[in-house]
Amino acid sequence: MINRLSSTDADFRSRLEVLLAFEAALDAGVQQAVTDIIHDVRTRGDAAVLDLTRRFDRLDASSMGQLEVPKAELQRALESLGAEQRTALETACQRVRDYHAHQVQQDWKIVEADGTRLGQRVTPLDRVGIYVPGGKASYPSSVLMNAMPAKVAGVGEIIMVAPTPGGERNTLVLAAAALAGVDRVFTIGGAQAVAALAYGTQSIPEVDKIVGPGNAYVAEAKRRVFGRVGIDMVAGPSEVLIIADGSGDPDWVAMDMFAQAEHDERAQSILLCPDASYLERVAESIAKLLPTMPRADIIRASLQDRGALILVRGLDEACEIANYVAAEHLELSVHDAEALLPKIRHAGAIFIGHWSVEALGDYCAGPNHVLPTGRSARFSSPLGVYDFQKRTSLIRMSREGAATLAPVAAALAYGEGLQAHALSALYRK
């Protein structure tokens, strides 16, 4: 039921490419709807948000006040949790905070011999928006993973939006918001929530950056407001790539693949192994364990469409393939994981050794679970504190420094035909 490939197949590369290919079709209907929604929210503000929420979320509010969750309700949600869940949420929150504290960027400065001082100053964003999807993909862990880096960065105000179709509020999500120190929560979603955060309305303050996952409308709206505000990546389906040497329990590997596959049918789980008999044992574990899973249908569909067991020539080749795939999650399910580590250049997160499973990273190991998907780990990074800070260059020329550099600038400015640049520099000579 799962795809089987071998790196010695003549058409291996093209089959791998087909397997990895995932391009969200640019849907003209979605594009037009988002254009209209953004225009409506910019023009009519709160009134548009209320109308659209009524229409898309079946939530009939007469004022924006009804669409804001009071702080006391967030706190009550937290207090209503059972001891086990509350402790788990608190442990996760604390570990995520501790890990991210290491990502805080620092100012730096150079002082030159002539007294010229150069450097960069790091400052937090003033206000950010966090989008939390509604319905089945509404995860309290995502609230923590999006809000905590902003909090650690020192962002002044965190505004969360989370649609509540039919008015149903998710207690765990609200509890996570309370714990993470989210400042305000609005029960709105879709392109209208993104537009409201980007442009502001009478009741919803405009933010400087919007982060968090969402459906096709949300993704398109984020693309469209990019520039007006910052956005995080536009995330694709979640993926795991596992490199196994056969030293681990095949049930563990199978369950790790299920954990990825259970997210949704488009999620991707790929196993690379040089030992054909081990691949068979994993296949047997999959067949044995799948019927026991509550989300078996989603897992089966995901493994059939996008999963693969791939026989490779050796662990070196596995690392080469891993670099091509640049997976969101890479598990090194091998005896000597440290030996492979230097060979991996591209991955969102690497789980090193048999005890380091993605599910721990998803919730509570500490690192962020918002990671680059769809081969974008080639050029982008996990969500982090650095996404909520920005830098300003500082240039303080001494009189002597300006005199030295003015002729250099002027020579280059004249070469570019920019005379005012040249004179502006030469005035300081």
Next chain:
Amino acid sequence: MINRLSSTDADFRSRLEVLLAFEAALDAGVQQAVTDIIHDVRTRGDAAVLDLTRRFDRLDASSMGQLEVPKAELQRALESLGAEQRTALETACQRVRDYHAHQVQQDWKIVEADGTRLGQRVTPLDRVGIYVPGGKASYPSSVLMNAMPAKVAGVGEIIMVAPTPGGERNTLVLAAAALAGVDRVFTIGGAQAVAALAYGTQSIPEVDKIVGPGNAYVAEAKRRVFGRVGIDMVAGPSEVLIIADGSGDPDWVAMDMFAQAEHDERAQSILLCPDASYLERVAESIAKLLPTMPRADIIRASLQDRGALILVRGLDEACEIANYVAAEHLELSVHDAEALLPKIRHAGAIFIGHWSVEALGDYCAGPNHVLPTGRSARFSSPLGVYDFQKRTSLIRMSREGAATLAPVAAALAYGEGLQAHALSALYRK
């Protein structure tokens, strides 16, 4: 001829907003053309690039080989420069390199009491593309500013594209490429160059990120390939905001405004000052100096349409306005610039004191001249080494650490209805 505002005007905020407003219209013609060009390049590769270059750049090449500039030609361009220009270029290159060396990000690691190790690893991108505009906006300084951070980051290969309409190659641009250590240069441009870099053709290798400014077609193409590859910001017109206390020479301030305005008609120069008589003196300097400028027509158009002299209540209010504007370039043309500095939260680069003029920063002070425009300094940073490195999270759980955290992860996973996540964690207990 330049706009005059006062912060005490009843309609000041709305006038300021109108002045700052700049939204590149989404042109349906550009969008369709870019869609077609990307499709053509993806489908036909080199043949499409050759056809499109013939059509848009009037450059009739029969093979891609003719559109690549050999390394020897880059070197010859460098050697053909006069001593003054060559020294200026070398000085700029060295200072930019030295400054950016301070931006290199480092790996970090936490070791926990139970032996669990967490951290992040920083690695350079494998291959990047640099877009250098052709024609009048073809600046050697931009080659340095885009290529040097990539070089310092340790990027494996730097591919430059620079259209040469009619086949005219810019010696200074090629010399800068040689000096910056660009690996390959193709004389192609437009959406076809962006598509070729993003998807690769038979002759042009696909890159991981594309940076550099360009016209509306280039900007739209970059937006469209975003996700497939990384991109830098989509830049708007360049801007300077000057805060003056009246202690500087008004001619200097006027010329600094000209230096911004001479870029193009859409560039923006704004002066804030609490001293009405000083504003008059700057206006006189503008009137006096403008006729002497070779690019007087562009400067005049820019100052009339988008420039302003703004009377403010005091320097504190000037800082507040500066934070709202979040200018690309902010000059503190005041006696005690250090006193203002802590009050500024948002700017791309701050030029501190009378000797620190933007023109020095544009060429050779060391900081990057690619800076966030259009209020995006609220959430983004100057181009830097950090744009050419990315991070990978590392998670190496000890057996004991996994046993401790497995129940935490499981409690949260069950709360989210993700049973395979819970079991995958609990297997490690």
